[in-house]
Amino acid sequence: MPELPEVETIARELNERAVGRRIVSVEIFRADALGKQNRPAFRRALIGRTIRACTRRGKFLIFRLDPKRFLVSHLRMTGKFAISPPLAEPHAHHRLWFHLDDGSVLVYQDLRCFGTMDIVDDLAESRSLAKLGVDPLSEGFTVKWMAKALAMSKTPLKHWLMDQSKIAGLGNIYASEILFASSLAPRSPAHALGRADIGRLHAQVLRILRKAIEKNGTTISDFRRVDEKKGEFQNFLKVYGKDGEPCPRCQTPIERIRQQQRSTFYCPACQPLPGSPAA
DNA sequence: AGCGGAACCTGTCGGC
DNA sequence: TGCCGACAGGTTCCGC
Numbered sequence: 001m002p003e004l005p006e007v008e009t010i011a012r013e014l015n016e017r018a019v020g021r022r023i024v025s026v027e028i029f030r031a032d033a034l035g036k037q038n039r040p041a042f043r044r045a046l047i048g049r050t051i052r053a054c055t056r057r058g059k060f061l062i063f064r065l066d067p068k069r070f071l072v073s074h075l076r077m078t079g080k081f082a083i084s085p086p087l088a089e090p091h092a093h094h095r096l097w098f099h100l101d102d103g104s105v106l107v108y109q110d111l112r113c114f115g116t117m118d119i120v121d122d123l124a125e126s127r128s129l130a131k132l133g134v135d136p137l138s139e140g141f142t143v144k145w146m147a148k149a150l151a152m153s154k155t156p157l158k159h160w161l162m163d164q165s166k167i168a169g170l171g172n173i174y175a176s177e178i179l180f181a182s183s184l185a186p187r188s189p190a191h192a193l194g195r196a197d198i199g200r201l202h203a204q205v206l207r208i209l210r211k212a213i214e215k216n217g218t219t220i221s222d223f224r225r226v227d228e229k230k231g232e233f234q235n236f237l238k239v240y241g242k243d244g245e246p247c248p249r250c251q252t253p254i255e256r257i258r259q260q261q262r263s264t265f266y267c268p269a270c271q272p273l274p275g276s277p278a279a
Numbered sequence: 280a281g282c283g284g285a286a287c288c289t290g291t292c293g294g295c
Numbered sequence: 296t297g298c299c300g301a302c303a304g305g306t307t308c309c310g311c
Contacts, residue, residue: 002304002305003304003305006304032287032288059304059305074305074306075304075305076287076304076305076306077288077303077304077305077306078288078289078290078303078304078305093289110288111288111289111290112287112288112289112290112303112305113287113288113289114287114288114289114305114306115305116306128306153280153281154280154281155280155281155282156281159281159282162305164305164306171304171305172303172304172305173304174304217304218304220303220304221290221291221303221304222303222304240304260282260283261283261284261285262303262305263302263303
């Protein structure tokens, strides 16, 4: 489900709603997200600690706790956090309840149970965070860095954008949207981009992500903010999920193709492959 | 390197 | 109505 803008939205809202609260108990209804961590150890590691900050790196949500410790969560497709008043019964998809010291409950729900949670004393210990590439909203995300990274790869652009070890945070929706906004072909080899292409791509990554964050992310089917409200960026999508509909720029029908077993949406006229007659 | 396929798990939707 | 396959915002592992 969530890509960078959705995780950023959740982090910001949890920062307002959960920071300063102490975890008094943890109820575990289904432990898939815990991986190999056992339940008693998971509870023991968190109970009594206060949430000092909620931040994001790539698509990871990070709770900084006091005394010092970190809960590193990845929502994968359907993970969600919500702050709720006390509940009598867990909803079918509720996996964890973190009872907070003001009586509210930090609810973790995950329909498909792909989400993960890790506890570390230091972020440097996290193997998943260590694999991440440059966060596009960090200072390291420059045209110069991007040009160098693209030049080393033959992989199709769409796949390149979604590779978390290169840029951390883009997923299937935003990759398609960014390529459309940049007028670049999803199947173009990464190293085939020219200077102007790279400049456009870099600018559009930033523009689309910033706008999506401003609109609180994209709700296609079930993304919800901490307060259960929907994001609004779905109203600004130009190509994702729009196969068969006219391109907003040239009216050519949007096409859907499969890349890396994921759907890619693009305009064949506005985003021609390099070397093709239209290019 | 890069690609295709399968796996993790649950639900929805469209076609027949 | 029921069954069946395709598909879903993500990631990892395995073989070629």
